[in-house]
Amino acid sequence: PTGYILDATPVEFTIEFNQSAATVVTKDNTAKTGSVILTKEDSETKAALSGAEFELQTADGTQVAEHLESNADGKIEVNDLAPGDYKFVETKAPTGYILDATPVEFTIEFNQSAATVVTKDNTAKTGSVILTKEDSETKAALSGAEFELQSADGTKLKENLTTDADGKLEVAGLAPGDYKLVETKAPTGYILDATPVEFTIEFNQSAATVVTKDNTAKTGSVILTKEDSETKAALS
Structure with missing residues (x-):
C-alpha cells in the first residue's frame, strides 16, 4: 500500500476438505521510514557549528539514539525513523558556546518524500573586561571616573560605569x-580624556580582557609679588 514497505513473504493457507467457512489470514505491512537533518549554527552569524552532541528521543522522552555529533557543516542526519513525533536534546555544546537543552521537536510524516529539516542555534559564551584608571604620572589608582560602554560602531550599551576605590571597573x-x-x-x-579605550572580547576567552586608562592632573598657576622689605612697595 502507499507509504508502506513491500513484504513478499508468502501468506500460506489451506482450503480444508468440505470447509463450511472461509479461511481467514492476515498480512501486515510496516510503514516506510523517514529521515531528519538538524543544522547547528551560531545564533548571531549563522555560521555552522561542529562538535555539538545530541540525544534523539521520542515525544515521551524515550531515548532512540545518543552521541549524535554535528559535522563540519554543522549537520546531523538520522535515517530509518518510523513515522511519529521526536525531539533532539543537546547534551554537549560546541566549544565556546552555551549549552541549550531546550528540545528541538519534529515529526516524521507518513510516506514523507524528503527529509525533515530543523535548525538549532547556540549563543557564544560571554566574556568580561576590567579597566584600571590611574594617574598619568604617579600611576596611583583613580576612583570616581565615569565611562560609557559602546560597541565598535558607537552604539551605547551601558553608561555611568564608575571606577571603584582601586581605580577599577569591570563589565x-x-x-x-x-x-x-x-x-x-x-x-x-x-582632565577629562574622551579618547576611546578600544578592546576586543575574544571567542571562548578564559580570562577577562584588561585595559588601562590614565588621566592627567589639572594644572594650576602661581603669582609672585616682589616688594620692598620695609615699605612693601612693588618692585619691578
Missing part, C-alpha cells in the same frame, strides 16, 4: 566582538 556578560569605553566624567582634579 561582564559581553558577547565576543569589538567594544570601546569612553570617559564621560573625569576623577576630581583631573
Whole structure:
C-alpha cells in the first residue's frame, strides 16, 4: 500500500476438505521510514557549528539514539525513523558556546518524500573586561571616573560605569566582538580624556580582557609679588 514497505513473504493457507467457512489470514505491512537533518549554527552569524552532541528521543522522552555529533557543516542526519513525533536534546555544546537543552521537536510524516529539516542555534559564551584608571604620572589608582560602554560602531550599551576605590571597573556578560569605553566624567582634579579605550572580547576567552586608562592632573598657576622689605612697595 502507499507509504508502506513491500513484504513478499508468502501468506500460506489451506482450503480444508468440505470447509463450511472461509479461511481467514492476515498480512501486515510496516510503514516506510523517514529521515531528519538538524543544522547547528551560531545564533548571531549563522555560521555552522561542529562538535555539538545530541540525544534523539521520542515525544515521551524515550531515548532512540545518543552521541549524535554535528559535522563540519554543522549537520546531523538520522535515517530509518518510523513515522511519529521526536525531539533532539543537546547534551554537549560546541566549544565556546552555551549549552541549550531546550528540545528541538519534529515529526516524521507518513510516506514523507524528503527529509525533515530543523535548525538549532547556540549563543557564544560571554566574556568580561576590567579597566584600571590611574594617574598619568604617579600611576596611583583613580576612583570616581565615569565611562560609557559602546560597541565598535558607537552604539551605547551601558553608561555611568564608575571606577571603584582601586581605580577599577569591570563589565561582564559581553558577547565576543569589538567594544570601546569612553570617559564621560573625569576623577576630581583631573582632565577629562574622551579618547576611546578600544578592546576586543575574544571567542571562548578564559580570562577577562584588561585595559588601562590614565588621566592627567589639572594644572594650576602661581603669582609672585616682589616688594620692598620695609615699605612693601612693588618692585619691578
